[in-house]
Amino acid sequence: MQPGLQAYLIVAGFLFAIGFAGVLLRKNTLIIFMCLELMLTASTLALVAISRFYNSMDGALFVFFIITVAAAEVAVGLAIIVALYRRRHSVQVDELNYLKH
Amino acid sequence: MPAFFFYFFSALTILAALLVVLNRDAVNSAMCMIVALAGVAALFVLLQAYFLAVLQIVVYAGAVMVLFLFIIMLLDPKGRRVPVSEMNLVFGLIALLALALGAFWLARQYPAVAELPAIPQLPTDDAPLGYATAAKTFGYGLFTRYLLPFEVAGLLLLIAMVGVIVLSKRTPPDSNDDPAK
Numbered sequence: 517m518q519p520g521l522q523a524y525l526i527v528a529g530f531l532f533a534i535g536f537a538g539v540l541l542r543k544n545t546l547i548i549f550m551c552l553e554l555m556l557t558a559s560t561l562a563l564v565a566i567s568r569f570y571n572s573m574d575g576a577l578f579v580f581f582i583i584t585v586a587a588a589e590v591a592v593g594l595a596i597i598v599a600l601y602r603r604r605h606s607v608q609v610d611e612l613n614y615l616k617h
Numbered sequence: 618m619p620a621f622f623f624y625f626f627s628a629l630t631i632l633a634a635l636l637v638v639l640n641r642d643a644v645n646s647a648m649c650m651i652v653a654l655a656g657v658a659a660l661f662v663l664l665q666a667y668f669l670a671v672l673q674i675v676v677y678a679g680a681v682m683v684l685f686l687f688i689i690m691l692l693d694p695k696g697r698r699v700p701v702s703e704m705n706l707v708f709g710l711i712a713l714l715a716l717a718l719g720a721f722w723l724a725r726q727y728p729a730v731a732e733l734p735a736i737p738q739l740p741t742d743d744a745p746l747g748y749a750t751a752a753k754t755f756g757y758g759l760f761t762r763y764l765l766p767f768e769v770a771g772l773l774l775l776i777a778m779v780g781v782i783v784l785s786k787r788t789p790p791d792s793n794d795d796p797a798k
Contacts, residue, residue, distance in 0.1 A: 521728060526721055527630065534631070534634045537716075544643055546685065546688065569733070571736065573749070580755060580759070
């Protein structure tokens with residue numbers, strides 16, 4: 517006997533909650549982006565656990581696609597952050613509020 | 618014994634994830650993020666998803682985090698401090714508690730301890746998309762039921778590559794229609 521689906525889902529839920537709190541709390545765009553990755557990883561952990569305990573490959577294949585999309589997303593997101601830094605010379609979100617005024 | 622490894626690696630992962638959020642320095646955050654991703658890869662190994670564990674280490678903890686560290690060191694050398702406002706702190710903690718409690722409540726309906734279902738190394742003929750440990754299993758899935766998403770993922774990577782090149786091209790300063798200036 518070993519930890520069941522419950523334990524894995526709780527760990528995934530905690531990881532997601534921590535990532536979400538990080539997105540709300542932090543002001544540095546790069547750390548916000550890392551916390552988004554943390555939330556994606558939490559969802560992959562839940563998918564693999566469900567896939568394993570229900571004996572189906574679908575969840576694991578979905579994780580494959582999630583990793584692909586996350587890699588593409590990181591490349592584009594970091595390029596946007598670099599372009600933003602070139603114009604504004606800042607990566608803090610509270611200084612990037614030009615659309616607000 | 619698997620129980621011990623599970624508790625060890627989940628504690629490590631959650632601790633490292635907390636440090637990602639709490640660390641003041643962005644470089645330290647990225648280092649903790651690598652530890653958290655490696656911890657998730659270890660949990661994948663416990664779930665016998667060996668291929669995904671390797672993928673997690675190579676793609677996430679390797680390529681993606683190297684890109685992150687590169688950009689952090691390029692842009693944010695001193696890591697200027699911005700204090701967190703009271704309201705943000707309260708809302709952030711409320712969101713953390715609500716999501717954690719919600720996950721706890723939802724996960725309660727599943728068994729706390731279980732015997733993992735026995736799985737073959739390669740998929741069998743009567744269950745071609747059943748869970749199996751070999752990396753070949755992914756090939757069977759990707760080229761049968763998930764062929765279209767697989768092609769779309771390839772196209773997405775191409776679009777991302779072209780998009781990054783376009784985004785990081787330096788724009789000439791005179792064509793700059795910057796409203797802040």
